[in-house]
Amino acid sequence: MKHKFLPVCREDMEREQIAQFDFVYVIGDAYVDHPSFGHAIISRLLESRGYTVGIISQPDWKNKESIAIYGEPRLAFLVSGGNMDSMVNHYSVSKRLRERDSFTPGGEMGKRPDYATVVYGNLIRQTYKKTPILIGGVEASLRRLAHYDYWSNKMKRSVLLDSGADILMYGMGERSIIELAEALDSGLAVSDITFVPGTVYKTQKKEDIYDAVYLPKFEQVRQEKESYARSFHIQYCNTDAFSGKRLAEEYPNGIYVVQNPPSRPLTQEEMDDVYELPYMRTYHPSYEEAGGVPAVSEVKFSLTSNRGCFGGCNFCALTFHQGRIVQARSHDSILREAKLLTEEKDFKGYIHDVGGPTANFRFPSCEKQLQKGVCPDKQCLFPKPCRNLKIDHRDYISLLRKLRSIPGIKKVFIRSGIRFDYLLEDSDSRFLRELCEHHVSGQLKVAPEHISDSVLRYMGKPKAAVYHKFAEEYRNMNERLGKKQYLVPYLMSSHPGSTLQEAVELAEFLRDLGYMPQQVQDFYPTPSTISTCMYYTGLEPRSMQPMYVAGNPHEKAMQRALIQYQEPRNYQLVKEALIRTGREDLIGFDAKCLIKPRETREQIPSGRKRNAAGGISHSKSSSKAKKKKTIRNIHKKKTK
DSSP states (O other): OOOOOOOOSHHHHHHTTOSSOSEEEEESSOOEESTTSHHHHHHHHHHHTTOOEEEEESOOTTOGGGGOTTOOOSSEEEEEOOSSOHHHHHBOTTOOBOSOOTTSGGGOSOSSOTTHHHHHHHHHHHHOSSSOEEEESHHHHTTSSSEEETTTTEEEOOHHHHHTOSEEEOSSOHHHHHHHHHHHHTTOOGGGOOOOTTEEEEESOGGGOOSEEEOOOHHHHHHOHHHHHHHHHHHHTTOOTTTOOEEEEEEGGGEEEEEOOOOOOOOHHHHHHHHTSOOOOEEOGGGGGGTOOTTHHHHTTEEEOEEOOOOOOTTOOHHHHTOSSOEEOOHHHHHHHHHHHHTSTTOOSEEOEEESSSTTOOSOSSTTHHHHOOOTTOOSSSSSOOTTOOOOOHHHHHHHHHHHTSTTOOEEOOOSOOOHHHHHTOSOTHHHHHHHHHSOBSEEEEEEEOSOHHHHHHHTOOOHHHHHHHHHHHHHHHHHHTOOOEEEEEEEESOTTOOHHHHHHHHHHHHHHTOOOSSOEEOOOOTTOHHHHHHHHSEETTTTEEOOOOOSHHHHHHHHHHHTTTOGGGHHHHHHHHHHTTOGGGBSSSTTOSBOOOOOGGGSOTTOOBOTTSSBOOOHHHHHHTSOOOHHHHHHHHHO
């Protein structure tokens, strides 16, 4: 039987002779039937269980008729804002509107509203007063309880209340959606479905809430930052499927939002089943005229091998969404998908990635996790690796070797992130050797994020010495292999705990490395991360100790500019930062200086002219020597 896309319009519905859909799925992204897109997994999973699903992609939120094209579904409306939080999708960290939406046909911006889940939910409720509405996806998952919203700079209620929905699914929703579908199909009223793990519901009957930990009331966390920090810490300690407790949050008028414990991780067989559903593996053909959906190019020739992450970075929301227990697909399942890729007409022989949140995690971090869960008050890798940590790359090496041997595959890259501190703990260097020999395309990108140990502590990242050790081992391995491959560090500016002093320290590190990043990741306070809680409250939520936060946009701009101190446009910001920190010693002509003084016209020596950047023009040969160095030339120099 030939695979087909799910219906996307009334004509498709009629062609399939469907009188009424079981579910109508409203999504903020373009319809892409690929397992890297949450809406594809959920819709195909429902289809596999015999339910019919109609897709409404990027409806006109100013016209309520746009969500009524199929009429009322038999069981429920499903709503997802998309693969990204709609506010992150729309705005940069400086709150400027982005020019491009990679999840929309042609990359066109403006096809979905701000706070898409809330808008779509209310749009549906205007027409269908009593039809169940189930919301899910990243936007709903990370806003499931009271949360700090960076874009409005205030505490917001659970998105369950603001959207008018009945139930919220959080995390990876495969288990939740099937249990909800079966409950609704059995005739249960949506108000009675209060028992499904991985869901959030609302009630005014406190007596029906059992075995729950009560969070501080919404009005309390809205008014007191300390209360929010305490509330967030309770939430953070209850994200594990084995040990997590039911949480309840009270709102005015006697409304309670209740979060059930998380869903259990998928078994390997269940993961295989999910990723081998009959996906079309691309965007809907109706988008071809617009140029397709840009986000597809990032995943079309990549393979998801795992989900979950025990890395525990404080600025990452994975703990709240996918959880800390790593779940992996079998080799056979991944190999079958790889063979499908080789049959694609535009496949050139290159698999772009094999991994997940962290590529070299292929199983839970220790033996006890699948019986007792993760430790609520300890990290697997931070501040140093746990003594119970399983460190073994043999399974991953075996998988990569099998993939390389498939006819038609020329090269298999790893781009989704190597956890270098975990790699270093492996006494067997075979993985590092195979990585350098077969899976790097000239540059390996890793994420030390900073080089100040005090900042790294607030990030939940290993000390700078760990990165330096990895850089040395990576360089030595490439030398032994006779390869010229380079390490590119991802760095972050203005993370909570970083003062201008630490930002200058980071700039000096880059100066000594001889490398200026083309892109800078300025800390972005997205919902439901420890770092965002720090940013808003000025407190470390686990210790409740006060900490420094660069909340002023101008200071954030200075910290960002210091990472790209050579850029002429950043000169004034860098100079101001150096003066503020008492580091005028870094303004001058010495090789250790970050910037040169901009002399007045009267001070310009005879025969030298001011250039467009405001600096002093030198001779042609001298000017060429001062151009930005490439990573390649830097590392050549270091090798010599």
